[in-house]
Amino acid sequence: MIQPAATGYRKDSESETVLRADDLSKRFAANGPGVLKSVSITVGGGDTYAVVGPSGCGKSTLLYLLCGLLHPDAGTVRYRGEPIVRPHPEIAVVLQDFGLLPWKTVQDNVALGLKIRGVPRRERRQKAREMLRILGLAGTEDRYPSQLSGGEQQRVAIARALVGDPGLLLLDEPFSSLDAITRERLQHYLLEIWNRFRVPYVLVTHSVEEAVFLGKKVLVLAGRPAAIVEVMENPGFGDPSYRDKKTFHAMARALRRALDRAARGE
Numbered sequence: 001m002i003q004p005a006a007t008g009y010r011k012d013s014e015s016e017t018v019l020r021a022d023d024l025s026k027r028f029a030a031n032g033p034g035v036l037k038s039v040s041i042t043v044g045g046g047d048t049y050a051v052v053g054p055s056g057c058g059k060s061t062l063l064y065l066l067c068g069l070l071h072p073d074a075g076t077v078r079y080r081g082e083p084i085v086r087p088h089p090e091i092a093v094v095l096q097d098f099g100l101l102p103w104k105t106v107q108d109n110v111a112l113g114l115k116i117r118g119v120p121r122r123e124r125r126q127k128a129r130e131m132l133r134i135l136g137l138a139g140t141e142d143r144y145p146s147q148l149s150g151g152e153q154q155r156v157a158i159a160r161a162l163v164g165d166p167g168l169l170l171l172d173e174p175f176s177s178l179d180a181i182t183r184e185r186l187q188h189y190l191l192e193i194w195n196r197f198r199v200p201y202v203l204v205t206h207s208v209e210e211a212v213f214l215g216k217k218v219l220v221l222a223g224r225p226a227a228i229v230e231v232m233e234n235p236g237f238g239d240p241s242y243r244d245k246k247t248f249h250a251m252a253r254a255l256r257r258a259l260d261r262a263a264r265g266e
């Protein structure tokens with residue numbers, strides 16, 4: 001079993017509301033088309049959401065709104081009751097472009113959030129090294145992001161998100177650049193983090209299997225502007241051997257049908 005480096009994760013009670021977004025609407029240009037309309041989501045302690053939907057429907061936009069990197073035209077986002085108007089130190093984000101600083105080494109990139117929070121240098125280095133080891137990146141500490149492959153950069157971004165014991169994780173296709181085996185290993189690692197510490201997360205993915213493996217609830221976003229057209233409960237979620245179960249494949253089939261309905265605008 002992987003031993004997470006971090007030990008300071010909080011464990012929320014299931015009744016606690018960690019993140020609450022109400023009636024979010026967004027368009028990028030004043031007269032442009034609406035991207036999202038009246039999207040609401042409540043993430044409770046220990047909740048995990050997978051967000052799926054057709055390419056370009058607004059999944060990344062939703063994640064940017066949830067973490068305060070974008071502002072909604074209407075609606076509100078609150079993290080533990082606090083309005084989110086800018087990125088919050090307890091909300092860790094893994095974005096599609098990884099967001100690594102090219103002039104900092106891998107180790108310094110991973111430790112960035114810890115430094116901002118005033119964690120002493122020695123502890124920062126130790127935690128960053130341990131997280132890099134867990135993610136299979138031992139030996140890359142002193143390299144720069146440009147000296148790593150896309151998949152390795154993606155893992156550095158994941159290490160940076162996990163190392164700070166986040167209160168909430170927002171992940172935008174975090175495993176998309178990885179080979180199949182590494183991808184499955186990291187999916188298991190995320191599930192293990194959840195099983196041990198119940199860190200709530202919202203994960204955007206294009207993969208039906210990933211959504212079913214990692215989402216306690218699966219949201220289907222569709223339409224123009226996009227709205228949540230289905231919320232699917234996934235009772236088998238949380239079991240590391242779920243992929244081998246009939247219920248997993250039944251759930252994947254149901255999700256494919258839901259995506260098909262969404263694509264046809266039904």
Ligand SMILES: Nc1ncnc2c1ncn2[C@@H]1O[C@H](COP(=O)(O)OP(=O)(O)OP(=O)(O)O)[C@@H](O)[C@H]1O
Pocket residue numbers: 028029035053054055056057058059060061062
């Ligand atoms: N900064 C921006 N300015 C203008 N339009 C934008 C901007 N960001 C996104 N869009 C548009 O908003 C829509 C939703 O984009 P978004 O990236 O959220 O979709 P997505 O569902 O995450 O796509 P994909 O699945 O392909 O990653 C798209 O039509 C996109 O072109």
